[in-house]
Amino acid sequence: MVASDLPIGDRIRHYRGERRQDVVAGLVGITPDYLSQIERGLKVPSLPILHAIAQELGVPTAALLADTPAPSRIPPDTAEPAIVRAMMGYGPPRDTPLAEPAALRGRVDSAWRVWQSSRTRFTDMADALPDLIADTEYAARTHGPAAHPGRHRSIMRVRADLYFLLRSYLRRTGRVDLSMVAADRALRAAEEADDPLRTAAAQWNLGHVLLAAQELDGAEQIALRAVEELRRAPITEPGRVAMSGALHLVAVVAEARRRDWSAARDRLRNHARPAARSVGEGNIMWTVFGPTNVALHEVSIEMEAGDASEALRVADDVDTKDLPSMERSFTFNLEVARCHNVRREDAAVLLSLLELEDLAPEDLARTPLARKLMLTVIRRGRATHARQAEKLAERVGVF
Template sequence: MWQTSPTRFTSAEAVLPDLISDIEATVAAHRCGTGAAAERREVLRVAAACTGCCVRTAAEWDGSTCLLMVADRALRAAEDADDPLRIAAARWNLGHVLLSRPGQEAEAAEVALSAADELDRMLTTVDAIAVRGALELVAVVAEARTRRPWVARERLTGRVAPIAEQVGEGNTLRTVFGRTNTELHAVSVEMTDSDAVEGLRLADRADVSKLPSTERRFTFGVEVARCYDLRRDDAAVLVHLLELEEFAPEAVERSPLARLVTAFLVVRARPTQRRQAVGLAERLHLL
């Protein structure tokens, strides 16, 4: 639901409270019960996946202040399950939580890279290699946001791209790691560095049509719109924002970058574009 539904926010809001309660109750029952160790481990693995992936992501988009608690619970469940792959995925989630907190990019990179090194020593399966690549991408984002785009580019080409070629396309533990996601991160690095020309050149090479995550496709679309915004190409900005609104209306309303680009567009809009730009801003409650 979270990765594919265009109404994933309202859909998630309808099921998450009961899901969280069920997870907590089930974990508690197996902690105190006399059930088999294998069954308890499976319950903890499910708890780590649900809490870390779905609950964390939904809370992040809604601006929740409990993100660190959610990430910590997912990590503890993975550690209690003694599952190296899910421990690494939980640290991937924690890395994204830290990325959402301005000023903690260095901590995000440290968490992700230490988890990648540990996973590399413990597992050599294709899934483990894919999660390691996803962890490296957390460091790429952190490096780009701390104004070190050359380091981010070097990591993408020297470490992440070879991993992506090795594992191909995939969605191990909902990390969406693969060649396409690596290409999208290259666009993100250039956008963050305000190099709109290079960002758009790289975007033209990416095919997101088969990407399994609506959220990742949406983020790519917003970053392309931002590249056009940097070039003051308002017609292209408007086209991309309206397409995104049709594709994922709830995400547009909750995306800080989409709202920022829309605000810039309204200020600059030519008379022929102003009606649509103002209409979009009003639907996003910016006016």
């Protein structure tokens, strides 16, 4: 069974297996070069040729046809249905005892730790989040602001943190639409809690949703407006500095994606890096802000600017082993793989992908760029590298 979005050429290569390309081409009646171009996605075979290839490979013609348009290369929605139902209010009825704010706080904090550290975090969230969403919403409805003002604010802080997590989960599972809903709910909860730091974190989360939706100007404006609001907020200095630094990184990403490399570098150098040096490594509001995270963004800027060699030079000085977030380590190593891919260093790309499989196999299976890099090594790499990449693709469900 192959992924529904796998292009025709990759399907042919998969089913050809160890059979020599020139032998299959000769039996079909086409040149080896033509079959090679088909497998690399440079040529689209006519239906009669596709039928002949399928017959020679011993599979139905339909097995070589992608179920979705090949250019998208995006895996199907992988959000757990139970999580989506609970978030949209269609979960099971709340007939369990009302959860106390302290208990909900412990469960949300635990879910966040799992989300940032577990190799099987998507599976873990499928088990934990549906009931946690339902219980938190039940508590929020029961403890209204008029009758229980203190408890209501406590629950709103918990609710904000829960929807921060949901924003991240839904974006990573391809539901940018619902990720926007989660970010909006988090912002409303933080405002109801009258919590300036969480309100800033909610705007940071909203900024990331806008980045995912390619709304770059909106992401930058929200982040910088939140920085200004933090300057006037009654927050202790380390928290203010760290959250402001994290928000500046949202603006850095927006500027880099707009190809304004100078502005991105200046903001990182003049705002994000000094803030990171001031507060040190941390994880304020689950943002993983600190010097290492700033360095990861520097790698991304140079990669986006097309200087893969400079990006790799910067990456050589980055050590992610102590980061509290496995996702940030995953993103960094994926960026390194992308740099090697630009330099056509297939052995290094493959090594990075294998390290990513060991670090976070579920993330590897859900990341479009990782899938693209696997297919690139299969098409372009030496036979040994191509075979290893194909085995990896099989393990994570691309084939």
